[in-house]
Amino acid sequence: MTDQASKFDVEGTNQTGVRERNERLVLSILRREGPLPKAEIARRTGLSAQTASVIMRALESDGLIAKGEKVRGRVGQPSVPMSLAPEGAYFFGLSVGRRSVELILTNFVGQDIAHRRESYAYPLPSDVLDFVKTASDEILQGLEPAQADRISGMGIAIPFFLWDWAVTIGADPEKMDHWKSFDLRNELSKLFQFPIYLGNDASCACGAELVFGAAETPADFLYIYFGHFIGGGVVMNGSLYKGSSGNAGAIGPFPINGKQMVDVASLNGLERRLIEATGSAAEIVEKTENWNLDSKILEDWLAxxxxxxxxxxxxxxxxxxxxxxxxxxxxxxxxxxxxxxxxTKELKNENLAGLVAPQIIEGSLGPKARPMGAVSLPLAKRYMLEA
Structure with missing residues (x-):
């Protein structure tokens, strides 16, 4: 097995009837590695030169990959790198948060085409649905027909069990209970012709790091996302592990001194401190950079x-x-x-006898992680190799 193919735990195959699988493998490698010549793609996939050539011609014909400029080496014929075509496909990503909702449209390489955002006191099904209708109409009206025809799906990144923490976020429990019987994916499926996918918001953010992130990560890692509620994800063998209910890595309910992690380590705690001290948390609700916070309030939350x-x-x-x-x-x-x-420093105070301390590293997507994670759902489902 080639080194590159092993990252996806599979080699390409030349058997009849598996062209789609081979296409996904090629697209996955180009997404991870960037532009590569045909010969190198064949080597990394384990496909024969002929099969790789057929696959790439088909992908080029479908508008999913494109030829780059010729690269001349010291000997032999110049090579022509193949890369993902930005206009090959488009994806909607919907992120439903506890304080805001976002809808983005990206192209095949994850570049933003359009972005809409709306804040609220807490999310209600009817408000989220109305937002999607208005925002998607605005975005679609601004597209060329060829772009609209290439929209391949919408992903939804949403916290699971929203109703369980109604009191914590200052919401009306009775109104939040509407989420128990509201099927957002089904409702959106009635509005659009393309497929709709749904995932836990923190798991989606973790998936976005795998698909779009710049951070160098090992094959296995724990992902922690500090949002209004803290959440997380688990990556095993280079793939997002979702668990039997899609909720793996949901660190919010983790018990800490009689409380839950969501009570002591979420941005909700910082928001609460700001409101108590100043009467407003707009600084962290409306902005994602350049927070102007009282250092004592921030230190109290960090502590x-x-x-x-x-x-x-x-x-x-x-x-x-x-x-x-x-x-x-x-x-x-x-x-x-x-x-x-x-x-990193606090870990040194922990009793790690019998354990190996992990490296603590920064993610690369920040506030974009959840909407980009929503985008990654249809992208991965339709154009990447699934482990």
Missing amino acids: EAVPAVTRMITGAISIIDFPAVLIDGNLPSDLREVLVDRI
């Missing part, structure tokens, strides 16, 4: 959040030997850097 997260990490590595923990969130990059530094 509670960092030890709790560190204790959870210790518990996690005692069950699965994660070599790394990736930290990201809906927060400024400088605060993410502080979290990584503080957690």
Whole structure:
């Protein structure tokens, strides 16, 4: 098995009837590695030169890959690198949060084409549905017909069990209970011709790091996302592990000193402190960079959040030997850097006898992780090799 193919735990195959699988393998490698000449693609996939050539001609004909400029080497014929075609496909990504909702449209390589966002006190099914209708209409009206025809799907990144924390976010429990019987994916399927996919918001954010992220990560790692509620994801063998109910890595309910992680390490705690001190949390609700916060308020939150997260990490590595923990969130990059530094130092105070301390590293997508994670759902389902 080639080194590259092993990352996807599969080689290409020349058997009849598996062309789609081979196409996904080629697209996955180009997405991970960037432009490659045909000969190198054949080598990395394990496909014969003839089969690889047929696959790439088909992908080029479908508009999913494109030829680059010729590259001349020292000897032999110049090579022509093949790369993903940005206009090959488009995807909607819907992120439903506890304080805001976002809808983005990206092209095949993850570049933003359009973006809409709306804040609210708390999410209600009718409000989210109305937002999607209005925002998608605006975005679609701005597209060329050829672009609209290439929309391949919509992904939804949404917290599971939204109703369980109604009181925590200051919502009306009776109104939040509407989510129990509301099928958002089904309702959106009635509005669009393309397929709709749904996933847990934090797991989606983790998936976005695998598909679009710039961070160098090992094959196994724990992902932690600091949002209004803290969440996470689990990556095993280079793939997102969702668990039997799609909720693996849901670190919010993790017990900490009689409370849950969501109570002590979420941005909700920082919001609560800001409201108590100043009467408003608009600084962190409306902005994702350049927060102007009282250092005492921030330090008070960090003093509670960092030890709790560190204790959870210790518990996690005692069950699965994660070599790394990736930290990201809906927060400024400088605060993410502080979290990584503080957690790294706090780990040294933990009793890690019999354990190997993981490397604490920064994620690369920040506030974009959840909407981009929503985008990754239809993209991965239709154009990537699934482990």
